[in-house]
Amino acid sequence: MKHLYIETYGCQMNVSDTEVIFSILEKEGYVRTDSMDEADVILANTCSVRDNAEQRIWGRIQEFSKAKKRRSGTVIGIVGCMAERLKDSLLDTHKVDLVAGPDSYRHLPELLRAITPDSPQIDVRLSHEETYADINPVRTDKNGVSAFISIMRGCNNVCSYCVVPYTRGAERSRDAHSIVREACDVFSRGYREVTLLGQNVDSYLWRSPEGETVNFASLLGMVAQIDPQLRVRFATSHPKDISDEVIETMAAYENICKHIHLPVQSGSNRLLEKMRRKYTREWYLERVARIRSIIPDCGLTTDVISGFCSETDEDHRDTLSLMEEVGFDWAFMFQYSERPGTLAARKYPDDVPPEVKNRRLNEIIELQGRKGLESYRRDVGKRFTVLVEGPSKRDQGMLCGRASNNKMCVFPAGNLRVGDYADVEVESSTSATLICKLITK
Ligand code: SAH
Ligand code: SF4
Ligand code: F3S
Secondary structure, three states: OEEEEEEEOOOHHHHHHHHHHHHHHHOOOEEEOOOHHHOOEEEEEEOOOOHHHHHHHHHHHHHHHHHHHHOOOOEEEEEEHHHHHHHHHHHHHOOOOEEEOOOOHHHHHHHHHHOEOOEOEEEOOOOOOOOOOOOOOOOOOOOOOEEEEEOEEOOOOOOOOOOHHHHHOOOEEOOHHHHHHHHHHHHHOOOOEEEEEOOOHHHOEEEOOOOOEEEHHHHHHHHHOOOOOOEEEEEOOOOOOOOHHHHHHHHHOOOEOOEEEOOOEOOOHHHHHHOOOOOOHHHHHHHHHHHHHHOOOOEEEEEEEEOOOOOOHHHHHHHHHHHHHHOOOEEEEEEOOOOOOOHHHHHOOOOOOHHHHHHHHHHHHHHHHHHHHHHHHHOOOOEEEEEEEEEOOOOOOEEEEEOOOOOEEEEEOOOOOOOOEEEEEEEEEOOOEEEEEEOOO
């Protein structure tokens, strides 16, 4: 019996890929462990999106090497985006025995078998077809309620700052029926929520050999029809691609959650152009207006980058004013980090000084803190149905779960169990939690 330990970094796609890797290797007799010291194989499923994500992995490689010294024969592998980006240069460290990119997980069994102290193994080939459609992932979530399902892989956009198209390859959509089967399967095992994952879910398009085509709106409908008790979420939507059909499908099904993660990146048209996002500020605001006219209470979250190449104070003010105007519930906010090989790294100097990036990011965070608080406060007095996820981290004896709009609610346990739906009324809020009481409908 061999023990397998995996640490997962980066986005939800990586979480989902780790579940695919466990599934592939469990078939080979590997057993999951949460203890690095017990592991025969230590894998890090890595992220390259910003330099600090990679720096963290270098630190972990040092720790893995110490574990290997304590337990000889342990194999150390780097998989995922950083494996794809750095390829054989990762082997130069002499600390790593295996390097496998995101499209080579089916080959992990052979690769692991072939490793000897003198011959580390590498497979970083990207594929135009691989979607792991037939692999039934081993769920690693803690609550048994909420599952990720990858619906596509790769990305065909070339946002100039972004390394993902290089680490994940070309976009491909997974067989729609295999997605529905996977969702049915998790539902039958007690899960009550699935999150459909892709870098740009709105461009999902699957064609069967018989000529049937399924776009993202129809896929959403297919998954929503499995059972009204199964909630459907999805991420990430691209502002250039999110269609009225998708928004209308969300509105048509009660169990499709009313939340859209719509990364804006910048509020300045000049920078959006330079980032190659292929939309303008006006387009973005029009999409938000459309979403709100069709789904008035739709939760909206975003990603913002501060200090992209040549960003001026005026560009920065455009970002602040867009955030002020939209009033996102929540945002992921980052300083621009130049990624080698991207279009921006080749064409534009990373010329905003670190202290300016930092000051602007702090202004963005401060503004978002205020807008987030306003958004959460507006929900006080409202009633929501929440899916119980587990005990609240902060308040003993309380439970937590999200409302359809993705806001986290905390409420008394009553007779509720994890996986139940609860009706609540919001009594007060912080900037990231709604404090609720239970109600009977
Ligand atoms: N596919 C998604 C995002 C994937 S990466 C989309 O298009 O929205 C997640 C987020 O990381 C991005 O939205 C962006 O805000 C941020 N990001 C990507 N590259 C970055 C870089 N080089 N520096 C800083 N942030 C970056
Ligand atoms: Fe990166 Fe743009 Fe693709 Fe998102 S859409 S993964 S930001 S290239
Ligand atoms: Fe990171 Fe790769 Fe996801 S670079 S954000 S783990 S697609």
